[in-house]
Amino acid sequence: MLSKTIIKYIQSLAHKKVRDEQGVFLAEGSKVVWELLNSNKFKCKIICGLKGWMDENDNMINAIAAEDEIEITEAELERISQLQAPNKVVAVFYKKESEPGHLKNNLSLMLDEIQDPGNLGTIIRTADWYGIKNIICSNECADCYNPKVVQASMGSLGRVNIIYTQLEEFIEEKKKISIYAATLSGKNISSFHKLREGIILIGNESKGIKQNLLDLVAEQITIPKKGEAESLNAAVACGIILSHVV
Amino acid sequence: MLSKTIIKYIQSLAHKKVRDEQGVFLAEGSKVVWELLNSNKFKCKIICGLKGWMDENDNMINAIAAEDEIEITEAELERISQLQAPNKVVAVFYKKESEPGHLKNNLSLMLDEIQDPGNLGTIIRTADWYGIKNIICSNECADCYNPKVVQASMGSLGRVNIIYTQLEEFIEEKKKISIYAATLSGKNISSFHKLREGIILIGNESKGIKQNLLDLVAEQITIPKKGEAESLNAAVACGIILSHVV
Numbered sequence: 231m232l233s234k235t236i237i238k239y240i241q242s243l244a245h246k247k248v249r250d251e252q253g254v255f256l257a258e259g260s261k262v263v264w265e266l267l268n269s270n271k272f273k274c275k276i277i278c279g280l281k282g283w284m285d286e287n288d289n290m291i292n293a294i295a296a297e298d299e300i301e302i303t304e305a306e307l308e309r310i311s312q313l314q315a316p317n318k319v320v321a322v323f324y325k326k327e328s329e330p331g332h333l334k335n336n337l338s339l340m341l342d343e344i345q346d347p348g349n350l351g352t353i354i355r356t357a358d359w360y361g362i363k364n365i366i367c368s369n370e371c372a373d374c375y376n377p378k379v380v381q382a383s384m385g386s387l388g389r390v391n392i393i394y395t396q397l398e399e400f401i402e403e404k405k406k407i408s409i410y411a412a413t414l415s416g417k418n419i420s421s422f423h424k425l426r427e428g429i430i431l432i433g434n435e436s437k438g439i440k441q442n443l444l445d446l447v448a449e450q451i452t453i454p455k456k457g458e459a460e461s462l463n464a465a466v467a468c469g470i471i472l473s474h475v476v
Numbered sequence: 477m478l479s480k481t482i483i484k485y486i487q488s489l490a491h492k493k494v495r496d497e498q499g500v501f502l503a504e505g506s507k508v509v510w511e512l513l514n515s516n517k518f519k520c521k522i523i524c525g526l527k528g529w530m531d532e533n534d535n536m537i538n539a540i541a542a543e544d545e546i547e548i549t550e551a552e553l554e555r556i557s558q559l560q561a562p563n564k565v566v567a568v569f570y571k572k573e574s575e576p577g578h579l580k581n582n583l584s585l586m587l588d589e590i591q592d593p594g595n596l597g598t599i600i601r602t603a604d605w606y607g608i609k610n611i612i613c614s615n616e617c618a619d620c621y622n623p624k625v626v627q628a629s630m631g632s633l634g635r636v637n638i639i640y641t642q643l644e645e646f647i648e649e650k651k652k653i654s655i656y657a658a659t660l661s662g663k664n665i666s667s668f669h670k671l672r673e674g675i676i677l678i679g680n681e682s683k684g685i686k687q688n689l690l691d692l693v694a695e696q697i698t699i700p701k702k703g704e705a706e707s708l709n710a711a712v713a714c715g716i717i718l719s720h721v722v
Contacts (some may be wrong), residue, residue, distance in 0.1 A: 261706075348594060352709045361703030386705050419719075456722055457607030459632050460507075462715065463598045469712035470719040473665075476702055 232278065232306045236298070240276070240310045240320060246373050253325050255375035259317040265385020267294055272323035272388065278302045278310065279319035296321075312377050325375055328391035331363045333407050335427055337476065338364040340409065342397060342443055343434040344464055347372045351382025352465035353432070358386035360472040365390055366429070368397045401446045408448040410475075411439050412467055416450025425475040432468050451475075478524065478552045482544070486522070486556045486566060492619050499571050501621035505563040511631020513540055518569035518634065524548045524556060525565035542567075558623050571621055574637035577609045579653050581673055583722065584610040586655065588643060588689055589680040590710055593618045597628025598711035599678070604632035606718040611636055612675070614643045647692045654694040656721075657685050658713055662696025671721040678714050697721075 242248045243256040254275055257263050260283060266272055267290055274296040284291060284301050291299055307316045339357055344350050350372045357365055372379055374392045401409060410422065411431040431447065433439030444450075453462065453470050462470070488494045489502040500521055503509050506529060512518055513536055520542040530537060530547050537545055553562045585603055590596050596618045603611055618625055620638045629636075647655060656668065657677040677693065679685030690696075699708065699716050708716070 352712060355705050356708060356712050358703045358705035359699075359701055359708050382709070384705065384707075389704055453605075453719065455605055457604045458635055459601050459604035459630065461630075462602060462605050463628070463711065465709065466598060466602050466712055466715035469708065470715050473699065473716040473719065 232300060232302055232310070236276065236278075236300070237306075237310055240278075240322065243322065244312060244377060246376065249325075249373075249375055254322050255325055255380060256312070256320065256322055256377050257380050258311060258313055258320050258377070259381065260319055262381060262383075262385045263319045263321045264290075266321070266323060266388045269385070269388025272326055274321055274323050276300070276322040277319065278306070278321070280304065280307060283318040313381070328393050330366065330393045331391050333364060333404060333427075333429070336364070337362055337425060337427065337472075338366060338429045339468065340366045340397065340429045340431040341371050342368050342431065342439050343370040343437070344432065345370070345372055346435055346464075347376045347378035348382045349435065349463065349465045350374060350376075351379040351384075353468050354379070354383040354390050354392070355386045356465060356469045356472060358383075358389050360476045362472065363391060365392050366397070366400060367392060367394050369394050397443055398446065401443070409446065410449050410451045411444055411447040412452070412471055413439065413444070413450045414452060414461070416452040418454055419451055419471055419474040420454075422449075422451055422475045430468070430471055430475065432464055435464050478546060478548055478556070482522065482524075482546070483552075483555055486524075486568065489568065490558060490623060492622065495571075495619075495621055500568050501571055501626060502558070502566065502568055502623050503626050504557060504559055504566050504623070505627070506565055508627060508629075508631045509565045509567045510536075512567070512569060512634045515631070515634025518572055520567055520569050522546070522568040523565065524552070524567070526550065526553060529564040559627070574639050576612065576639045577637055579610065579650060579673075579675070582610070583608055583671060583673065583718075584612060584675045585714065586612045586643060586675045586677040587617050588614050588677065588685050589616040589683070590678065591616070591618055592681055592710075593622045593624035594628045595681065595709065595711045596620060596622075597625040597630075599714050600625070600629040600636050600638070601632045602711060602715045602718060604629075604635050606722045608718065609637060611638050612643070612646060613638060613640050615640050643689055644692065647689070655692070656695050656697045657690055657693040658698070658717055659685065659690070659696045660698060660707070662698040664700055665697055665717055665720040668695075668697055668721045676714070676717055676721070678710055681710050
């Protein structure tokens, strides 16, 4: 049975300000919550699930020992869910600051102002598919704890480090790592087959990569076009590049 | 100046039922509307733009001769826009039934129940980037005239034929065209380099491709995984496959 306080608390987490104050974020849906619990990256604060789901995942729920474990009804799920089709479980996790992992001998991603939460989540999921461990985001990127990002990342948030920083400074500090910027006028992606180290830089959905960042970059890398669309969606472009360079 | 009737009419086009009854759809934003006007595929019924946009595109607007050309204020734009950030222009176009183009000597896409409008729009845009002319959708796919599809397609709707049909029957009829189904357990995409003819089949976001469709398919095609995500977003998968086979 859900108290009014918990309902209000969960609903309030749609707002970044509240998430930041509380240091928590919201995750929903059987697969996403299962993956986040299973990754052991984020401590679980509250878990609210339908009886069937709670029973099915009994062992894991006991092991994680959330502060609140609440069995809820379908009607209660609808009240706290932000999804069009609520899916069995809603959970609140404590955020965790990501430490950047090793950039040497690894491929990483860098995102300059990716603003659409769906795109950011999809990029996190795609990075996880290709075994990329670090995503360096400009401070203007969408919040990786936005519920739409968590949703689109399909649980990969538990396996990829997301670091927010000032990109120009970051690049100046890591001078030894080559940066490959995805643009419309660089070298064909096929020339970058089996890249073992470096950072792939993806730009904003409409403005692309800022000129002052481009000035700091080793190479520009381009996806060849056969048709007429002016550009590709940022997450699709990221997937295509990774599929060719990994 | 916008009449109440036009405001209500435009707002009502968020609903598929109204779009179907009226045989029209809504497009928004400078780039999307410009591309659709420019493609000459869809006849324009109403165009409502800010003064600056209307002046800038004066020649094109005269040439297309919409039934209503209305200069609007920022406040009026906000009332009729469905975007979070309204962008200069909203237009209503007449739908047009797509005839399937030549499938022989061409690559095409087939979509089994792609339900997310953003994914469908992104797939249309990606197809256009790779010069794919035909997308064959199952009747359960999202409506390609849904405003979110139109938005995500970034104007590519004017250059790609979208056909809705019963996929099993379609495949039975076109027996001579090979179908390549994107699954998690097929041959590596790198074995399908420079495919000149065929149909790439992409499945539903969570359920994948229906078994009865898979039974009719020549080959299964898989994107190799290096990391841990269980699957890729459907539009990202589509982009990766096209980038390797085109």
